[in-house]
Amino acid sequence: MNNILFMKAKTYTLGICLLLFMLTGCKEQPKTVNQQLSTNEQIQELYKSEIEQSIQALDSMSVLNATSDKIEAYKKARQHFKTIEPVLAFVDQNNYKSLNAPNILQVLEEDATDIKIRNPFGFQVIEELLHEEPLDTxxxxxTINITRSRLSLIQANTAIELKDYHIIWLLRNQVVRIATTGITGFDSPVLGQSLTESQYTYKTLLTLVDLFKDEFSSETVYNDLKASFETAIEVLNHDFDSFDRFNFIQNHTDQQLKLLIKTQNDWQVTFPFEMAIANTAESLFGAKTLNVSFFTDYKNDTINLNAKAQLGKELFNDKLLSRNKTMACASCHISDLAFTDGRKTFDERQQRNSPTLTYAAYQQSFFMDGRAGSLEGQVVGVAENHDEFNLPMDSLVNRVMKHPEYKTLMTSLYTNKRIEYNIRHAIASYVRTLSSFDSKFDNNINGVEHTLTQAEKDGFNLFMGKAVCATCHFPPLFNGTVPPNFTDTEVELLGTPAENDTINATISDDLGRYDVFNTKEREHFFKTPTVRNIEKTAPYMHNGVYNTLEEVVDFYNRGGGKGIGIQEEYQTLPFDSLNLTTEEQANLVAFMKTLTDADFSTKND
Structure with missing residues (x-):
């Protein structure tokens, strides 16, 4: 059980405990420390009280007979859970994820010898069960009992000890969580209470700001931050389908991120390290919003990084790296096509086409089946694949080191002698530069330009709301890496057909993730790709079955594979039609085309 904090450096935990022991043992304590301890006690009291009320509401469901009464009791339980979400999600990320998980079978694949299959539980599962007919009591x-037991466990075993920088992280995480999953309907699949529930969480942020009032030197910053949260609560009092998410993010989310920068400056906060969201993030869709080094295991290798990326670019484009010297990374990842290959499948030996490398850095798994855990690992996969480079890494190293220019650069840029690692790191460093966040959409929502049409704005609001696209393609990356922690990249079973056929459709014979560990529950699962630059990456799906974005939207609108007659037990898409009008479908396409980066928007037009 998480006893203290969500922290990446375990050494800080011991230091905090020792510090608190020393401080509580002193007769005369500084006022700020007394206030800090008192504030943590108040947060703990709020935390336990809300969890207790959620448990009581869940317990009441078991003695109520009418389904409508059970639903009302569930809403109360959910309200208390969401009220404490900002704190719970921060201090106990794993239990929060379990309690708020979608009603989808959980498959945990650490390696071939450690595969766990778990039935989901928690609030989303209860919500869906309540609306099934007949009701499976x-x-x-x-499910209620498992959920309340988990709540009881964390209530009894969580000790909250938050420092000033933890509060800033907590506030920022929740602001981003509301904008990226809260207002999308991600965790209220049937009742559609996402906007109301976001109001609950904002009220908790207000409570926390009040508890830390004495930390503020500037009354203006304190009042502005509170006013921003209060205004957001008012704006969220709206129906789900017509809610203007573009306006909300531009005028509320981004305003709050800027105010948090002012807050941390006012508090004179010193951060021990950076999380996925940069400590200086000022907008949701900013080029510097995310900390790209968070997404690599090689966080310390930053000396001469630009030069290493330039070396990686040269290696990326060099056919020397393949056995027959006929293929380079650039052979399959063509820059003008947003680093895809423009084919249904790369050649007759491949089942899949080449995914875009733009924004590939912001993931936790790589290849369409997620079999590699890093960009550096992906390089090895390509090199040793018989249908790609077909050159073992030791042979590739020999070739590189026999090349005079590469040898000089390798020895001058890297101080270590791990040449294989250095080659992989250089190429990965180049790929990490392929994310510019300067599309028409980015520039408009950031106020750099004002060129979005109403159809394009409507398309974004549909993407984030009624069309439920953003419940899998999470902003700001529009891929499957889940904000605000960005520690998981999701795989999905869509039911992609072998042919573009809505009458006699059969599923593609590519088993996807299954081929990694032969886990039956992962047949036909693929990683959720980014929608950024999608205008340049046709044809679509892993097998290129759809040639246009209009065809892709039609597939989703029908309900994925099941909507065209493909029966897959574990399909993760909603089965029902989205009931999008022809105009709404066109607006969705119009929005997606605004995600083309500036470097690609003028090419091949």
Missing amino acids: ILLHQ
Whole structure:
């Protein structure tokens, strides 16, 4: 059980405990420390109280007979859970994820010898069970009991000790969580209470700001931050489908991120390290919003990084790296096509086409089946694949070191002697530069230009709301890496057909993630790709079955594979039609085309 904090450096935990022991043992304590301890006690009291009320509401569901009464009790339980979400999600990320997980079978694949299959539980599962006909009362009560037991466990075993920088992280995470999953309907799949629930979480942020009032030197910053949260609560009092998410993010989310910068400056906060969201993030869709080094295991290798990326670019474009010297990385990842290959499949030996490398850095798994854990690992996969470079890494190293220019650069840029690692790192460093965040959409939502049409704005609002696209393609990356922690990249079963056929459709014979560990529950699962630069990356899906974005939207609108007659037990898409009008579908396409980066928007036009 998480006893203290969500922290990446375990040494800080011991230091905090020792510091608190020393401080509480002194007769005369500085006022700021007394206030800090008192504030943590108040947060802990709020934390336990809300969890207790959620448990009581869940317990009441078991003695109520009418389904409508059970639903009302569930809403109360959910309200208290969401009220404490900002704190729970920060201090106990794993339990929060379990309690708020979608009603989808959980498959945990650490390696071939450690595969766990778990039935989901928690609030989303309860919500869906309550709306099934006939009501499965036995399964419902089982799920309620597991959920309340987990709540009881964390209530009894969580000690909250938050420092000033933790509060800033917590506030920032929740502001981003509301904008990226809260207002999208991600965790209220049936009742559609996402906007109301976002109001609950904002009220908790207000409570926290009040508890830390004495930290503020500037009354203006304190009042502005509170006013921003209060205004957001008012704006969220709106129906789900017509809510203007573009306006909300531009005028509320981004305003709050800027105010948090002022807050941390006012508090004179010193951060021990950076999380996925940069400590200086001022907008949701900013080029510097995310800390790209968070997404690599090689965070310390930053000396001469630009020169290393330039070396990586040269290696990326050099056919020397393949056995027959006929293929380079650039052979499959063509820059003018947003680093895809423009084919249904790369050649007759491949089942899949080449995914875009733009924004590839911001993931936790790589290749379409997620079999590699880093960009550096992906390089090895390509080199040793018989249908790609077909050159073992030791042979590739020999070739590189026999090249005079590469040898000089390798020895001058890297102080270590791990040449294989250095080659992989150089190429990966280049790929990490292929994310500019300067599309028409980015520039408009950041106020750099004002060129979006109403159809394009409507398309974004549909993407984030009624069309439920953003519940899999999460902003700001529009890929499957889940904000605000960005520690998981999701895989999905869409039911992609072998041919563009809505009458006699059969599923593609590519088993996707299954081929990694032969886990049956992962047949036909693929990683959720980014929608950024999608205008340049046709044809679509892993097998290129769709040639246009209009065809892709039609597939989703029908309900994915099941909507065209493909029966897959574990399909992760909603089965029902989205009931989008022809105009709404066109607006969705119009929005997606605004995600083309500036470097590609003028090419091949």
